[in-house]
Amino acid sequence: MELWVPGSALDRVGDARLDPGWVRGLWSGEGARLLRVGAEHRLPLTDEGGLRFEPPAGEFEDQRHLLVGTVDGMGVFAVDDPAVPAPTAVGRFAVTGLGDTERDIAITALALVNWHRVAPHCGICGGDTIVREAGHVRHCPACVRDRFPRTDPAVITAIVDADDRLLLAHNATWDAARMSLVAGFVDAGESLEACVRREVFEEVGVRLAEVRYVASQPWPFPRSLMLGFAARAVSPDIRVDGVEIDRAQFVSRAEYDALLAEERLGTPTSASIAATLIGLWRRGELPL
Incomplete structure (x- = not known):
C-alpha cells in the first residue's frame, strides 16, 4: 500500500547526480530552486504555508x-542554514499542509542536512570526509571508503x-491528552515482524496473533524510516512497562470520536504514519 506522497513529481536523478558538471548546470539553470534548512529541523514557509524557495545565487x-532532485527537469537544492529567516516552522509540523511534491522535497532535504550535520568524520579512522555525488555520499580519502545517509528503521503498529x-x-514524556500507536526501533539482526511483537509486548504486555505490513514513511527527525504494521491482539489484557509507556487502552470508534469531540485526546500530526494508520482503522480499512 503506497500511502506516502504517491503524487510527488520529485525525480531523485540517482545516476545523473554522479556528473558534477551536470549538477552545476542544474544550479545555474532556469527554474532552479534552493531550500534553506534551519536549526532544529526548521523549514522556511511562505505566508500561505508552502515551502519558501529562493533562486540559487553565486557558484555551486x-x-x-x-x-x-529535479521537478520538471529543474534543479531543487538544499543548504544547511541555522539562521534561516522567519517565517519558519518545525519540519514535522511544516509538512502537514504541503502537497506531495513539496512534502517529498522537504523530507528529503531534512534527511540530507541532518545526516551531514553529524557525519563530518569517518566512522572507521576518524578522519575528515568530503562530500560527493551532490550531497548523497561522504568519502573518506584516508580509508578510501564511501559513506551513505544513515536511516534508522522503526516499526509502528495499529x-x-x-x-x-x-x-x-x-508516552510518559508527552502531554497528558496525547496518545498514539506503539512504536520502536528495530534491533540488530531482528526482522520487522519480530520487532513488532517484541516492542508491543515490552511496552504494553500484549501478545499478537496476526501481523501485517501496511506502508512506510520517511521521518527524518532525525533519521527514521517508519514501517507501519497492523496487528491483532491475542487478548485485550494490557500491562504497561511503566517507564516509557505509563498508560494504554483499547478504544472503539465511537469512543475515539467522543474523546476527540470532547478535546480529551491529542492525536498525531496529520502528516505522520500514525495518523494514516489510525485513519485506516477508523474507516475499517486495516488489512486484517
Missing part, C-alpha cells in the same frame, strides 16, 4: 549545496482486539 559549492478496538498508548 559542492561541499555545501545538496541536490534534492493493534486491534477481537472487537476491532484500537490500542492507544501514552
